[in-house]
Amino acid sequence: MSAIASTAARHADTELDRLLAELAAYRSCDPPRLSLPPRAFTSPELYELERTRVFGRSWMLVAHRDELASPGDYVSLTIAGEPVVVTRDEDGALHAMSPVCRHRLMPLVEPGHGRADDFTCPYHLWKYRLDGRLKGATFMKGNPDFDPAACRLPGFAVEEWQGLVYVNLDAGAPSLASRLAPAAEELAPFRMDEMVQVVTVEEEWRVNWKLTLENGYENYHVMGFHPETLDPFMPGRGDMELHPIDGGALWARMPFAATLPRGAVPLPREHRANATVMLTFPTGGLITFGDQITWLSFIPLSIDRTQVRGGVLMPPALLDGLDPQEVAEEQTAAATAVNEEDRIGLEAVQRAVGSRFAGRGHLSPKEPGVLLFYRALAEALVPEETPGRA
Numbered sequence: 001m002s003a004i005a006s007t008a009a010r011h012a013d014t015e016l017d018r019l020l021a022e023l024a025a026y027r028s029c030d031p032p033r034l035s036l037p038p039r040a041f042t043s044p045e046l047y048e049l050e051r052t053r054v055f056g057r058s059w060m061l062v063a064h065r066d067e068l069a070s071p072g073d074y075v076s077l078t079i080a081g082e083p084v085v086v087t088r089d090e091d092g093a094l095h096a097m098s099p100v101c102r103h104r105l106m107p108l109v110e111p112g113h114g115r116a117d118d119f120t121c122p123y124h125l126w127k128y129r130l131d132g133r134l135k136g137a138t139f140m141k142g143n144p145d146f147d148p149a150a151c152r153l154p155g156f157a158v159e160e161w162q163g164l165v166y167v168n169l170d171a172g173a174p175s176l177a178s179r180l181a182p183a184a185e186e187l188a189p190f191r192m193d194e195m196v197q198v199v200t201v202e203e204e205w206r207v208n209w210k211l212t213l214e215n216g217y218e219n220y221h222v223m224g225f226h227p228e229t230l231d232p233f234m235p236g237r238g239d240m241e242l243h244p245i246d247g248g249a250l251w252a253r254m255p256f257a258a259t260l261p262r263g264a265v266p267l268p269r270e271h272r273a274n275a276t277v278m279l280t281f282p283t284g285g286l287i288t289f290g291d292q293i294t295w296l297s298f299i300p301l302s303i304d305r306t307q308v309r310g311g312v313l314m315p316p317a318l319l320d321g322l323d324p325q326e327v328a329e330e331q332t333a334a335a336t337a338v339n340e341e342d343r344i345g346l347e348a349v350q351r352a353v354g355s356r357f358a359g360r361g362h363l364s365p366k367e368p369g370v371l372l373f374y375r376a377l378a379e380a381l382v383p384e385e386t387p388g389r390a
């Protein structure tokens, strides 16, 4: 290594160490009530660490069951640069796997969604089944070292919870459902498991993924970003009553003042007067709007680009007698309006994170959720506490 390269490498280590030490402080029972260091949004070394320590082992919300309703349905995406495809096979089982051809690395399917009987590699036409097993490999009989039965796409863990589909790149990860039991209890009156997805949201925002999540863990910004769309019936001044679950997940309630004209699901008073939010670290979230639910997941594409996947869920009874097309258009307009406000605001923040004069800001008492997010981030990134820090 040249002298310049080794000096640069030492500098990077020092900077990453400094960032991790600052993050580790959020694990304390008296964490700094400060926003993240701006370098947390721009450091390539930190992003590399996030790829392994956060996204390599977390349950990621990626889809709703309705996007994978029939055999052959698939959803293809990348999770922090790692290609993933989720499929429904002929027997109705869900699978998640790496869609990178085992021959010479060709992606078997582009990001998006669709339906397929199998995946044929566009390069030399090897074919894979919906569960990842090899179905056939052209002109391979003459290679005695090649065992088709042993050739399959690496599988990931996949789990459906209340209709939401989660993937974990760590195939041996412990199940998610038991961890989310407290949230399931809170959400039980909504009968989410019976809901249907009337709108699918797919957007790309030019932001670091952590900016989207900080924003999702508080309602303080509703006053600024959503004065006309959300604030009139979900006021940012209202308190968010937090119920943390371990591992950075939480459910929360906040005041909800809209009247529910249709009321397809009989909700108890506290659920009519409040919106329930559920967040699962690192990127998944949902919010109830009366008897319908919007879910969103902010999945990093790179250090400064985030894919937003989500959907609007409704009870089937709410759709009785309505034109599905009209419902979809109305709901798309509502979801898009709020998302646009967040996107425009957060992309502006992203443009400022590299400022030489940017610093850490003091947090409001209205941002305890942000500290929970920082704590979960610190627990994932700094498994051992840094010496000298509580």
Ligand code: FES
Pocket: 101, 102, 103, 104, 105, 106, 121, 122, 123, 124, 125, 126
């Ligand atoms: S890279 Fe897929 S068949 Fe060759």
Ligand SMILES: [Fe+2]
Pocket: 215, 221, 222, 225, 226, 342
């Ligand atoms: Fe928002």
